[in-house]
Amino acid sequence: MSETLEAKKDCTEARAALEEFLHNELCAEDAADVRAHLATCEECSAEHHVGEMLTAALQGACRDRAPEELRAKLLESLRAARDQHA
Template sequence: MSETPQATKDCTEARAALEEYLHHELCAEDAADVRAHLAECEECSAEHHVGEMLTAALQGACKDRAPEELRAKLLESLRAAKASHA
């Protein structure tokens, strides 16, 4: 079954806005448009689901802290670089 030109346009627009939608960066009206499209489009909904899973995985990975020794070396290196450019 082929998509209508309007459906293709809707998918293109929804996919272009997915990242902002995932991060709650769209205005209420645009978010509602994306949400409505996702409710009707299985392919875009699946892509949104993948985006949610990747976002959750990245957020979980970002909660890990570097070992204190590495953090201290990095901060020392940053301070030295800043001092040499001042």
């Protein structure tokens, strides 16, 4: 296989595994393969960086609590809906 075709194959495989790599869901051998590819491929490394940033932003957003007033209104609405259907 030519070097260009091999590189495209490596990129395709690495990008297919990025989501699992970001969440530490790959076996050690597969994670090492992705890590090695990212060390040598600027495009895949940039895509990985974007994935890291999005993951961090989502994790941060999930830690925020709703304001107490909003939580109280939501609970009141849920209780009213439950009572109507009970």
